[in-house]
Amino acid sequence: MWIQAVAEPDALGESPFWHPQEQRLYWVDIDGRRIRRVRPGEAAENWPLPQQPGCIAPAAGGGLVMGLRDGIYRAREWGGTLAPIVRFNHAQTSRFNDGKADPLGRFWAGTIYEPRDARKADLYSVDCRPGNGEGGKPVVQLKAHNATTANGLAWSPDARTLYWTDTPRHVIHAWDWDARANVLRRHRIFHQFPPKPAGWRPGDPGYGGRPDGAAVDAEGNYWCAMYEGGRIVQLSPAGVLLREIAVPARCPTMPCFGGPEGKTLFLATARHGRPPEEVAALPLSGHVLALESDIAGLPVNFFID
Numbered sequence: 001m002w003i004q005a006v007a008e009p010d011a012l013g014e015s016p017f018w019h020p021q022e023q024r025l026y027w028v029d030i031d032g033r034r035i036r037r038v039r040p041g042e043a044a045e046n047w048p049l050p051q052q053p054g055c056i057a058p059a060a061g062g063g064l065v066m067g068l069r070d071g072i073y074r075a076r077e078w079g080g081t082l083a084p085i086v087r088f089n090h091a092q093t094s095r096f097n098d099g100k101a102d103p104l105g106r107f108w109a110g111t112i113y114e115p116r117d118a119r120k121a122d123l124y125s126v127d128c129r130p131g132n133g134e135g136g137k138p139v140v141q142l143k144a145h146n147a148t149t150a151n152g153l154a155w156s157p158d159a160r161t162l163y164w165t166d167t168p169r170h171v172i173h174a175w176d177w178d179a180r181a182n183v184l185r186r187h188r189i190f191h192q193f194p195p196k197p198a199g200w201r202p203g204d205p206g207y208g209g210r211p212d213g214a215a216v217d218a219e220g221n222y223w224c225a226m227y228e229g230g231r232i233v234q235l236s237p238a239g240v241l242l243r244e245i246a247v248p249a250r251c252p253t254m255p256c257f258g259g260p261e262g263k264t265l266f267l268a269t270a271r272h273g274r275p276p277e278e279v280a281a282l283p284l285s286g287h288v289l290a291l292e293s294d295i296a297g298l299p300v301n302f303f304i305d
Contacts, residue, residue, distance in 0.1 A: 001291070002247065002248055002267075002284075002289045002290065002291050003289065003290050003291070004284055004287050004288075004289060004290075005025070005038070005040070005266060005287070005288040005289060005290040006036075006038055006044050006287060006288045007043070007044070008044060009271050009285070009286030009287045010027075010029035010032055010036070010268065010269075010270075010271065010286050010287070010288070011029055011030070011031035011032045011270070011271055011272035011286065012029060012030040012031040012032070012253070012270045012271070012272050012286075013027055013028070013029055013030075013253055013254075013268030013269055013270065013286065013287075013288055014027065014028050014029075014030050014054070014055070014097075014098070014213065014253050014254050014268055015027055015028045015053075015054070015055040015056050015098070015099070015100075015213070015254060015268070016254060016255070016256040016258075016266050016267075016268050016288065017056070017057065017058065017100075017256050017258075017300040018256060018257065018258020018259065018262075018264075018266065018299075018300060019037075019058055019300070020299055020300070022039075023039060023040075023260070024037050024038060024039050025037065025038050025039075025040075025256075025258055025266055025288070026056060026058070026064075027056075027266075027268050027288060028053040028054070028055065028056055028066075029053075030052050030053060030054060031052065031272045033048060033049050033050070033051065033052055033053070034046050034047055034048050034049055034053070035047040035049065035053055035056060035064070035066070037078070038288075040259075045078070047078060047079050049068065049082075050082075051068040051069040051070065052068065052069050052095055053066050053067070053068055054066075054067045054068070054069075054095060054096035054097040054098065054099065054109065054112075055067045055096060055097065055098055055099030055100065055109055056099075057099070057100055057101040057107060057300070057301065057302070057303050058101075058300060058302050058303065059074070059076075059302060059303045059304075059305065060105065060302040060303065060304050060305075061076070061304075061305060062076060062077065063075045063076040063077050063078070063080060064078075065085070065101070065107050065303040065305075066082075067096030067097075067099045067107075067109035068082075068095075068096060069095040069096065070087055070088060070089075070090070070095075071084055071085070071086055071087035071088050071096075072084070072085040072086050072096070072107060072109060072126050073085060074305065085126060085128060085138055086126060086138055086140050088111075090111065093113060093114055093115060093120070094111045094112060094113050094114060094120065094121065095111065095112060095114065096109045096110070096111055096112075097109075097110055097111060097112040097121075097149065097150050097151065098110050098150050098151045098152065098153050098165075098213055098254070099153060100153050100154070100300075100301060101300075101301040101302055101303040101304075102125070102155060102159075102179070102301055103155055103159040103179060103301050104129075104159075104179055104180070104304075105129050105301070105302060105303055105304030106125050106126060106127045106128075106129070106182065106303075106304075107125070107126045107128070107303050108123065108124065108125045108126070108143070108153055109123075109124055109126070109150075110122065110123040110124070110144075110147070110150020110151070110153060110164065111123075111124075111150055112148070112149045112150060113147075113148050113149070116148055116149070116168060118148070119145075119146045119147055119148050119166075120148070121145070121147040121148050121149055121150045121166070122142055122144070122145045122147070122150070123142070123143045123144040123145070123147075123150055123153070123164055124140060124141065124142055124143060125139075125140070125141050125143050125182060126138050126139070126140050127139040127140075127141075127182070128303070128304070128305035129304045129305065130304075130305075141182065143182075143184060144164055144173070144175075144184065147164075147166035147169070148166055148167070148168045148169065149166060149167040149168055150164065150165070150166070151164075151165040151166070151167045151211065151212050151213055151214075151254075152164055152165025152167075152172055152211055152212065152213060152214040152224060153165075153214070154214045154215060154216045154222060155177070155216065155298075155301075156216060156220050156237065157216065157218060157219075157220050157298060158220075159177065159179045160176060160177060160179075161174055161175070161176065161177060161237075162174065162175050162177040162184060163190060163214065163216075163222060165211045165212070165214065165224070167210050167211060167212055167227065168210065170192065170193040170194065170195055170196075170210045170211065171189060171191075171192050171193070171211075172189070172190040172191045172192075172211050172214075172222070172224065172235075172239075173187060173188070173189065173190060174187075174188055174189075174190035174239075175187050175188075189239075190222070190235070190239045191211075191235055191239040191241075193208065193209075193210060193211060193226075194207075194208065196210070196228075202228065202250060202274070202275055202278050203275075203277075203278065203281075207228065207229065208226060208229045208231065209226030209227050209228045209229015209230065209231060210226065210227050210228065210229070211224045211225075211226060211227075212224070212225040212226065212227040212252065212253050212254060213225050213253055213254020213255065213268070214254070214255070215254075215255045215256050215257055215265075215297055215298070216297065216298050217234075217257065217293075217295045217296065217297045217298065218262075218295060218296045218297065218298060219295060220236075220237040221234050221235060221236055221237065221242060221295075222234070222235040222236075222237075222239075223235075223255050223265070223297075224255075225247075225252035225253050225254050225255055225267065225268075226244075226252065227251050227252065227253060227270070228250055228251055229250075229252075230246060230247050230248075230249065230250050230251075230252070230282075231244045231245060231246050231247055231252070232244070232245050232247055232252055232255055232265075232267065233245075245291070247267065247269070247289065248282055248284045248289070249269040249270075249282050249284050249285040249286070249287070249289070250274065250278055250282055250285060251269055251270040251271075251274065251285065252267050252268070252269050252270075252289075253267075253268045253269055253270050254267070254268050255267045255268075256297065256300070257293070257296060257297020257298070258297075261296060262296035262297050262299065263292060263293045263294070263295065263296050263297075264290055264291070264292060264293065265290065265291045265292075265293045265297070266288060266289070266290050267288065267289045267290070267291070268288055269284070269285055269286055269287060269288070269289065270285065270286060271285045271286025271287075272286070
């Protein structure tokens with residue numbers, strides 16, 4: 001059974017990860033413009049930011065790396081100075097959204113094209129590892145594009161497959177990934193969900209939601225939050241639906257695995273902009289939820305610089 005993991009709700013919770021050394025859950029509240037963290041049983045801490053944070057990852061050298069609206073930033077400690085790694089000139093129409101560190105320590109972040117009337121969202125990798133740049137500069141590469149809302153970034157346990165979602169198109173993509181060369185090959189559709197029915201309104205039957213953020217378990221199964229679908233789904237490494245779990249919020253956004261044994265499934269959800277009758281009927285909307293799982297998830301990857 002899902003439990004409420006944090007007392008105060010988010011406007012738009014996203015990008016949760018479990019920090020194994022600190023035994024803390026970190027996540028962002030995008031529309032609340034803050035990063036949050038909590039130890040189970042304690043009050044959450046909040047870090048206000050000057051821009052919307054789309055995604056975060058822990059850094060091996062301490063602190064965080066984060067995708068804000070206009071670029072990728074580094075903070076060496078909680079609440080510390082935000083040092084820009086690379087800025088992007090897309091602040092008027094786009095912002096960074098879903099992102100994570102890869103198994104070798106690069107930071108990946110995708111964008112959302114906010115007008116949502118064209119496929120102008122991209123996926124970038126940012127390599128700051130010592131000895132991998134030119135003159136100490138980060139290596140920034142465009143890795144995928146032709147999307148509207150970047151989501152669902154994840155890697156298989158053997159680091160040979162990369163997953164990426166375009167939420168409005170209800171599709172999860174997959175590529176073979178050469179980790180050392182950082183090259184994507186053999187693109188395919190991992191899973192295609194049915195589109196939203198014409199005229200559908202929140203609360204109506206007949207719509208299972210669209211794929212948002214994701215996590216991968218130790219057996220290589222892909223767990224995806226289904227925004228507006230009130231559920232989370234588990235897909236096999238072949239993209240076959242294995243199970244779905246109902247969520248007491250219409251708009252789950254992203255799961256992660258954590259806890260002492262890596263078997264607690266944490267789930268961020270959204271509240272901002274939802275119909276008042278929906279929030280009244282589903283009061284856990286916007287809260288971080290937790291559920292004990294029968295399988296452990298992959299641990300978080302750390303950014304290296």
